[in-house]
Amino acid sequence: MSLNHIYMVLVVALTPSISNGVVATGFVFNDSNGNRLRDSGEVGVANVLVSNGADVVKTDSEGRYRLSVTDDTTIFVIKPDGWDVPVNELNIPQYYYINKPAGSPELKYTGVEPTGPLPESIDFPLTASSDTHEAFTMLTFGDPQPYSLTEVDYFARDIVSELINTDKAEFGVVLGDIVGDNLDLFTPVNEAVSKVGIPFYYVYGNHDMNFDAESDDLADETFERVYGPANYAFMRGDVLFITFDDVLYPQSITKSRYTGGFTEKQLTFAKNLLEHVPTDTLIVSMMHIPLFDEWIGDTFVDAHREAYFNLFENHPRGLSLSAHTHKQQHVLFGKEEGWPHDDTEHHHYNVGTTSGSWWNGAPDTRGIPHTTMRDGTPNGYAFINFDGNKYTVDYKVAGSDESVRMNIFLPKVFEHRGGAAPFAVIIYNATEKATV
Numbered sequence: 001m002s003l004n005h006i007y008m009v010l011v012v013a014l015t016p017s018i019s020n021g022v023v024a025t026g027f028v029f030n031d032s033n034g035n036r037l038r039d040s041g042e043v044g045v046a047n048v049l050v051s052n053g054a055d056v057v058k059t060d061s062e063g064r065y066r067l068s069v070t071d072d073t074t075i076f077v078i079k080p081d082g083w084d085v086p087v088n089e090l091n092i093p094q095y096y097y098i099n100k101p102a103g104s105p106e107l108k109y110t111g112v113e114p115t116g117p118l119p120e121s122i123d124f125p126l127t128a129s130s131d132t133h134e135a136f137t138m139l140t141f142g143d144p145q146p147y148s149l150t151e152v153d154y155f156a157r158d159i160v161s162e163l164i165n166t167d168k169a170e171f172g173v174v175l176g177d178i179v180g181d182n183l184d185l186f187t188p189v190n191e192a193v194s195k196v197g198i199p200f201y202y203v204y205g206n207h208d209m210n211f212d213a214e215s216d217d218l219a220d221e222t223f224e225r226v227y228g229p230a231n232y233a234f235m236r237g238d239v240l241f242i243t244f245d246d247v248l249y250p251q252s253i254t255k256s257r258y259t260g261g262f263t264e265k266q267l268t269f270a271k272n273l274l275e276h277v278p279t280d281t282l283i284v285s286m287m288h289i290p291l292f293d294e295w296i297g298d299t300f301v302d303a304h305r306e307a308y309f310n311l312f313e314n315h316p317r318g319l320s321l322s323a324h325t326h327k328q329q330h331v332l333f334g335k336e337e338g339w340p341h342d343d344t345e346h347h348h349y350n351v352g353t354t355s356g357s358w359w360n361g362a363p364d365t366r367g368i369p370h371t372t373m374r375d376g377t378p379n380g381y382a383f384i385n386f387d388g389n390k391y392t393v394d395y396k397v398a399g400s401d402e403s404v405r406m407n408i409f410l411p412k413v414f415e416h417r418g419g420a421a422p423f424a425v426i427i428y429n430a431t432e433k434a435t436v
Contacts, residue, residue: 028123029042030045050065084128104218108210109221145177157366163196183208230243242270281315284321288324323350326374327374330429382394
């Protein structure tokens with residue numbers, strides 16, 4: 001039996017709901033005084049989407065929702081356009097409630113503490129956003145991936161320092177591998193990122209997991225404690241952002257300890273969510289492992305990619321973002337690759353990494369490694385500029401002027417007479433359809 005056949009069984013029958021007879025209820029409300037408590041006179045917000053990670057419901061006219069829960073369920077609000085969710089002291093959005101009465105199992109790195117009995121009402125505060133225009137910019141970091149405090153310092157000085165209090169983006173996303181296996185480094189990385197001064201969302205990567213977990217659903221316990229659910233969504237303008245944990249671990253089908261793919265529950269969540277979203281909405285999926293296979297072979301389950309594309313049957317505008325490869329790549333998926341539309345393609349942007357090639361290379365004058373990526377692109381980060389359901393991408397080389405877009409490699413010695421000299425040009429952010 002082939003790998004794809006084995007996983008095909010997983011994705012055919014989507015689980016319709018979470019149910020063990022226990023129901024969570026509460027309100028999504030307009031937190032007019034910003035204290036995160038539902039005070040007298042603060043009204044509920046109608047038609048806001050709330051999820052338990054599989055089901056997606058709308059709040060009623062009073063802002064109330066009802067969702068089934070288990071003893072390991074995270075309830076979260078899907079931030080609508082025109083509203084903001086609160087952030088903590090490290091600019092991490094707070095939009096969820098973890099229901100884990102017994103807490104996480106004992107692991108090397110601490111998971112979620114016991115949450116106790118289910119509250120009578122789980123309420124989510126929203127505040128009206130002062131920034132409601134359709135044009136906006138997001139900042140994307142791929143793989144900070146420090147293995148030590150020294151490398152956290154490299155990240156802070158090489159990347160964060162030139163973005164402190166930026167006015168170029170409204171929010172940011174770290175596309176996984178926040179750290180390099182040492183989950184105690186989540187806090188110093190978060191402290192560094194917080195200095196950018198904008199809300200930052202985080203994606204779960206294969207180096208952010210509890211490697212001593214016995215099952216995939218327990219591998220993100222420490223991530224969950226720090227950042228909340230690994231699968232969630234939010235709206236901004238005409239764009240829906242959906243975040244996926246696409247790291248399947250542990251698994252024994254391939255030689256790697258993990259592989260890229262989706263679970264039934266994730267696909268059910270996305271399917272249920274898209275039923276509430278207009279067809280002309282741009283859907284931006286954020287994950288860590290890219291949808292295409294990489295240099296080490298079968299790195300993403302083909303059947304899972306097909307099931308993911310099938311979700312877009314009524315939504316022709318799709319962009320997906322990943323990191324993981326320590327290269328910068330643009331891949332366009334068309335009808336032949338399973339994308340269900342003739343007149344559009346699915347653009348997968350594999351974003352360059354902030355750590356470059358894992359903070360390797362000769363040090364520069366600051367003592368920070370040059371850490372050029374595996375494809376010859378210098379380390380850096382990307383701005384994605386949205387206008388309605390259209391977008392453009394800009395890649396910024398760390399420590400360089402914004403005009404730096406390519407590198408030209410010429411031979412050090414030329415023949416004295418005649419003959420041609422070979423040279424190569426690396427353009428850092430070109431797609432296969434780019435005009436150069």
